[in-house]
Amino acid sequence: xxxxxxxPIGVFDSGVGxxxxxxxxxxxxxxxxxxxxxxxxxxxxxxxxxxxxxxFSRQIIHFLRTKEVKAVVVACNTxxxxxxxxxxxxxxxxxxxxxxxxxxxxxxxxxxxxxxxIATESTIESHLYTKVIRQHNPRxxxxxxxxxxxxxxxxxxWLKDPVTVEVATRYxxxxxxxxxxxxxxGCTHYPLLRPVLRQIMGEKVNLVNPAYETARxxxxxxxxxxxxxxxxxxxxxxxxxxxxxxxxxxxxxxxNTIIPYGVDTTQLVHIEDY
Amino acid sequence: xxxxxxxPIGVFDSGVGxxxxxxxxxxxxxxxxxxxxxxxxxxxxxxxxxxxxxxFSRQIIHFLRTKEVKAVVVACNTxxxxxxxxxxxxxxxxxxxxxxxxxxxxxxxxxxxxxxxIATESTIESHLYTKVIRQHNPRxxxxxxxxxxxxxxxxxxWLKDPVTVEVATRYxxxxxxxxxxxxxxGCTHYPLLRPVLRQIMGEKVNLVNPAYETARxxxxxxxxxxxxxxxxxxxxxxxxxxxxxxxxxxxxxxxNTIIPYGVDTTQLVHIEDY
Numbered sequence: 001x002x003x004x005x006x007x008p009i010g011v012f013d014s015g016v017g018x019x020x021x022x023x024x025x026x027x028x029x030x031x032x033x034x035x036x037x038x039x040x041x042x043x044x045x046x047x048x049x050x051x052x053x054x055x056f057s058r059q060i061i062h063f064l065r066t067k068e069v070k071a072v073v074v075a076c077n078t079x080x081x082x083x084x085x086x087x088x089x090x091x092x093x094x095x096x097x098x099x100x101x102x103x104x105x106x107x108x109x110x111x112x113x114x115x116x117x118i119a120t121e122s123t124i125e126s127h128l129y130t131k132v133i134r135q136h137n138p139r140x141x142x143x144x145x146x147x148x149x150x151x152x153x154x155x156x157x158w159l160k161d162p163v164t165v166e167v168a169t170r171y172x173x174x175x176x177x178x179x180x181x182x183x184x185x186g187c188t189h190y191p192l193l194r195p196v197l198r199q200i201m202g203e204k205v206n207l208v209n210p211a212y213e214t215a216r217x218x219x220x221x222x223x224x225x226x227x228x229x230x231x232x233x234x235x236x237x238x239x240x241x242x243x244x245x246x247x248x249x250x251x252x253x254x255x256n257t258i259i260p261y262g263v264d265t266t267q268l269v270h271i272e273d274y
Numbered sequence: 275x276x277x278x279x280x281x282p283i284g285v286f287d288s289g290v291g292x293x294x295x296x297x298x299x300x301x302x303x304x305x306x307x308x309x310x311x312x313x314x315x316x317x318x319x320x321x322x323x324x325x326x327x328x329x330f331s332r333q334i335i336h337f338l339r340t341k342e343v344k345a346v347v348v349a350c351n352t353x354x355x356x357x358x359x360x361x362x363x364x365x366x367x368x369x370x371x372x373x374x375x376x377x378x379x380x381x382x383x384x385x386x387x388x389x390x391x392i393a394t395e396s397t398i399e400s401h402l403y404t405k406v407i408r409q410h411n412p413r414x415x416x417x418x419x420x421x422x423x424x425x426x427x428x429x430x431x432w433l434k435d436p437v438t439v440e441v442a443t444r445y446x447x448x449x450x451x452x453x454x455x456x457x458x459x460g461c462t463h464y465p466l467l468r469p470v471l472r473q474i475m476g477e478k479v480n481l482v483n484p485a486y487e488t489a490r491x492x493x494x495x496x497x498x499x500x501x502x503x504x505x506x507x508x509x510x511x512x513x514x515x516x517x518x519x520x521x522x523x524x525x526x527x528x529x530n531t532i533i534p535y536g537v538d539t540t541q542l543v544h545i546e547d548y
Contacts, residue, residue: 041326042316047429049521052315055544152426155321163440170437247323270329272546 006232008033008241009218010064010072012057015043016251017151017188018075019258021098024215025073026240026259031229032222034240035067039271041245044151045078046120046187053122056271057083061091063274067241070227073218074098077119077186077210081126094221101217102184102210103129107136109206110182114141116175116205119186121146129186143178147171147187154189165196172200184208242266280506282307282515283492284338284346286331289317290525291425291462292349293532295372298489299347300514300533305503306496308514309341313545315519318425319352320394320461327396330545331357335365337548341515344501347492348372351393351460351484355400368495375491376458376484377403381410383480384456388415390449390479393460395420403460417452421445421461428463438470446474458482516540 011022015038022036037060039045045053057079061072072095074080080097088095106115117129123146130142150171153164175183183205185191191209198207222228233239240261244251248266255263285296289312296310311334313319319327331353335346346369348354354371362369380389391403397420404416424445427438449457457479459465465483472481496502507513514535518525522540529537 041322048315049524052520148430149423149426152423156422163437163444166437166440246326250323 004070005227005229007068007070008035010035010037010061010067010069011075012037012039012060012064012072012079013076013188014039014045014078016040016254016258019255020188020191021073021075021211021214023259024211025218026261028215029219029222031231031233033229033234035064035069036240036242037064037269038242038244038251040247040251041271044120045076046122046151047148048122050082050122050126053079053082054086057087058090059271059274061087061095063243063269063271066274069093071095071218071222073214075188075214077123077188081123081128094225094227096214096217096221098188098210098214099123099128099186100132101213102186102208103132104136105210105213106182106184106208107133107140109208110137110140112179112181113137113139114178114180114182115143116178116180116183117142117144117186118147118150118171118175118183118190119144120151121148123186129184141178143175143180145171145175147190150193151187151189154192159192160195164193165199168193168196168200172197176201180205182206182208184210186210243269245269245271278344279501279503281342281344282309284309284311284335284341284343285349286311286313286334286338286346286353287350287462288313288319288352290314290528290532293529294462294465295347295349295485295488297533298485299492300535302489303493303496305505305507307503307508309338309343310514310516311338311543311545312516312518312525314521314525315545318394319350320396320425321422322396324356324396324400327353327356328360331361332364333545333548335361335369337517337543337545340548343367345369345492345496347488349462349488351397351462355397355402368499368501370488370491370495372462372484372488373397373402373460374406375487376460376482377406378410379484379487380456380458380482381407381414384411384414386453386455387411387413388452388454388456389417390452390454390457391416391418391460392421392424392445392449392457392464393418394425395422397460403458415452417449417454419445419449421464424467425461425463428466433466434469438467439473442467442470442474446471450475454479456480456482458484460484517543519543519545
């Protein structure tokens with residue numbers, strides 16, 4: 001039997017956004033293999049109910065386990081906010097999401113205690129960012145704002161478009177008025193809008209990308225559990241594997257713009273069978 | 275056994291948009307009962323692949339048949355464009371979509387033979403509107419334009435917002451320049467943007483809403499097949515039934531703004547089990 005240290009890490013998202021998290025894992029722990037799943041048949045998750053997100057996430061984790069992953073990263077803020085707490089006790093391998101790492105860094109780095117969170121409707125309504133930020137900084141004030149048009153704008157490719165600036169201004173103005181010094185980009189698509197967010201929020205507001213902290217926490221978690229790959233590398237070209245529930249070709253095109261790894265081997269999975 | 279004439283009509287869509295078609299059926303054939311299904315767990319369909327849309331539509335039709343419907347209306351342009359042709363031969367009851375009725379009226383009413391079609395990415399890429407328009411008007415020139423931000427803007431409720439006007443101007447300018455005299459609103463969400471579309475296209479361009487023609491064709495189809503309800507009415511409050519795959523509460527709120535019927539009885543269905 002293969003040593004579990006050499007097993008891959010399962011990473012999933014509702015679609016392509018989680019690739020920004022996969023990219024960060026590849027950068028910080030380059031010796032670890034990734035099995036990525038993007039639920040492109042049922043994307044987006046951001047406006048859907050907790051019950052449905054739990055059902056979808058459970059199917060995906062079941063699929064990832066068939067690939068013998070040693071740990072799971074929920075690289076989707078909505079699934080982290082709505083499903084992680086329910087699914088964690090069902091698993092005997094480590095699982096982490098992106099909300100807690102992002103919330104912790106915001107709680108610990110704010111100077112004036114005023115933190116903004118932008119995310120999908122379902123993530124904001126879950127209040128999980130607020131809860132975790134308060135656990136680490138009880139006096140913090142948290143201002144959440146759902147930004148449902150950001151993902152469609154990113155997917156349309158209008159990353160620096162005047163329309164995007166106008167939409168972002170509309171969404172962010174109420175946050176600007178609160179005087180926040182920290183803004184959590186609580187959806188994996190949002191870091192792609194960083195230049196627009198920076199332009200509107202100004203130079204003094206710290207923009208937090210949970211992907212960075214998630215990869216750092218993952219590294220610690222693997223080490224603590226004796227699961228870190230100690231250096232064995234698989235043959236070239238078999239390092240990472242990619243699966244989607246719809247339109248593998250389209251995924252490949254987008255993925256190749258985000259991560260420095262050939263994703264030619266992306267395979268289609270009927271995820272509702274898991 | 276109940277007479278099949280008194281059976282309901284199955285109507286489905288990826289979400290709430292198909293309610294604009296249901297509304298038109300209620301208006302034109304008020305004696306017919308409707309069983310509506312909105313696939314709110316997997317919405318939107320507009321950027322997904324043919325294979326996936328066929329699989330989803332097949333599950334939904336299977337579900338509708340458990341409700342003993344006498345006919346099926348595909349009240350979603352994307353599913354009509356991608357799945358109808360494949361699914362029709364599998365069924366022994368009549369099924370119609372919204373694309374053919376909309377294409378026919380555009381083909382038959384254009385004066386200068388120049389027709390624009392706005393729709394989702396997948397509908398435009400299917401070229402079905404172009405094909406059906408040409409069948410009825412071989413000299414017609416058809417100009418298609420995908421408008422992926424329209425549905426998110428409608429769902430955000432920005433129906434007459436300056437941002438929506440700017441986005442619509444961007445999408446419609448290339449169509450304006452072609453000199454079209456007819457524009458098909460090829461997605462069930464788009465009639466909700468009619469005032470903005472009218473403002474940009476001007477008074478002389480005819481805006482075609484396929485919902486109207488679909489209800490008219492459905493009426494004919496029922497009569498031709500001896501399936502029309504000849505007047506028997508069910509008890510008050512049991513006329514129509516509504517099912518969704520996610521978030522029944524949210525659906526109810528939106529539905530009540532579109533159709534003149536109490537949808538308090540909306541039920542949740544795990545559609546992937548069908």
